[in-house]
Amino acid sequence: MRLERTADVTGPVGRAPVAPAGPLLPANRGDRLFAVGLTIFAGIVLLIAGLIVLMLLRVAHPLSASTSIAKFITGTDWDPVQLSFGALPFIYGTVVTSIVAIVLAVPVSVGLAVFLVEIAPARVQPIVSFLIETLAAIPSVVYGLWGLFVLVPLLRSPVEPFLRQVFGFLPLFRGPAIGVGYLAAGLILAIMILPTIASVTIEVLKTVPPPLREGAYGLGATRWEAIRMAVLPYARNGIVGAVLLGLGRALGETMAVTMVIGNSHEIHASLFAPGYSLPAIIANEFAEATGPLYVGALAGLALVLFGITIVLNAVARLLVHGVGSRASA
Numbered sequence: 001m002r003l004e005r006t007a008d009v010t011g012p013v014g015r016a017p018v019a020p021a022g023p024l025l026p027a028n029r030g031d032r033l034f035a036v037g038l039t040i041f042a043g044i045v046l047l048i049a050g051l052i053v054l055m056l057l058r059v060a061h062p063l064s065a066s067t068s069i070a071k072f073i074t075g076t077d078w079d080p081v082q083l084s085f086g087a088l089p090f091i092y093g094t095v096v097t098s099i100v101a102i103v104l105a106v107p108v109s110v111g112l113a114v115f116l117v118e119i120a121p122a123r124v125q126p127i128v129s130f131l132i133e134t135l136a137a138i139p140s141v142v143y144g145l146w147g148l149f150v151l152v153p154l155l156r157s158p159v160e161p162f163l164r165q166v167f168g169f170l171p172l173f174r175g176p177a178i179g180v181g182y183l184a185a186g187l188i189l190a191i192m193i194l195p196t197i198a199s200v201t202i203e204v205l206k207t208v209p210p211p212l213r214e215g216a217y218g219l220g221a222t223r224w225e226a227i228r229m230a231v232l233p234y235a236r237n238g239i240v241g242a243v244l245l246g247l248g249r250a251l252g253e254t255m256a257v258t259m260v261i262g263n264s265h266e267i268h269a270s271l272f273a274p275g276y277s278l279p280a281i282i283a284n285e286f287a288e289a290t291g292p293l294y295v296g297a298l299a300g301l302a303l304v305l306f307g308i309t310i311v312l313n314a315v316a317r318l319l320v321h322g323v324g325s326r327a328s329a
Contacts, residue, residue: 059295059299060300060303061296062292062293062295062296063293063297066293072085072087072300075088078265083294085294087278089265090277093277094279096182097185097189097277098186098189098250100183100185100271101250102190102193105194108194109194109201110201113198113201117206119223132195136196140192140253140254140256144257147187155179160173171270172271174270174272177272178272178274181262181271181272182268185256185261185277192249193249200241200245201238205231205235209234247312248312251309253279254280254283257277257280261280263284
């Protein structure tokens with residue numbers, strides 16, 4: 001008798017059968033309908049994003065017909081009366097405030113995450129985690145009011161005079177101390193993005209395999225040496241992804257920044273000087289835009305901000321996914 005070899009799909013004894021590789025959609029009708037529904041929902045999300053871009057492109061068409069993209073991005077003059085529009089002061093303000101926020105928030109966020117995962121007692125972790133979640137839940141307008149009535153007076157005196165006295169040889173810390181400006185907006189953004197960076201970093205640190213820490217301790221490392229040489233290098237990509245996620249929120253924040261940045265159309269090297277950001281200019285002037293070219297210029301600013309945010313979020317997702325894949329390998 002001739003025996004034919006058949007594929008063994010039963011798997012090891014005592015385990016559930018292993019399904020053979022099949023088509024993209026499952027064979028069961030209910031599962032197939034469920035998969036199709038999820039695919040449709042995912043497609044709707046992409047469709048909405050595409051419609052947003054198409055609508056912004058359509059609204060910005062008068063701007064592209066009157067000037068070049070390079071001239072719009074590098075221009076410094078914003079004069080709706082003369083129909084002259086340049087986006088560079090707002091891009092500059094957005095980048096400066098976001099950099100200030102990242103520089104201030106990253107050490108605190110990463111340090112807080114390391115403390116909760118590696119050092120904090122079990123009874124302390126829920127309390128600190130609750131405080132982090134509370135910071136994330138506060139509306140941005142509340143941050144703006146707090147910044148306007150509490151932070152700005154503190155910056156006006158004594159923080160900015162002190163910084164000018166100590167670091168006045170740097171262009172970043174020159175000029176009159178008026179409170180509102182790039183520094184105030186950066187501090188507000190730092191507080192707002194701290195929960196995002198800390199929460200993602202906590203989850204990334206939890207993916208570090210315990211044998212990695214145990215091996216460091218077995219070689220005689222102290223707790224700080226184990227964190228510095230074993231834990232942090234393993235979670236480096238995930239921490240960078242958390243920072244980029246926080247940067248994405250900083251770039252798109254509107255209300256709180258509008259209330260403390262000073263709303264000036266000029267570019268200044270000093271952090272004490274007032275400025276403007278892309279979200280703030282769009283929110284402040286869209287209701288006053290009367291002509292198609294004016295509206296198109298604001299739509300062009302929105303496209304620039306949208307592109308920057310999409311790129312940063314995509315990079316952050318890839319980095320976080322890379323850490324998760326390495327941990328499960």
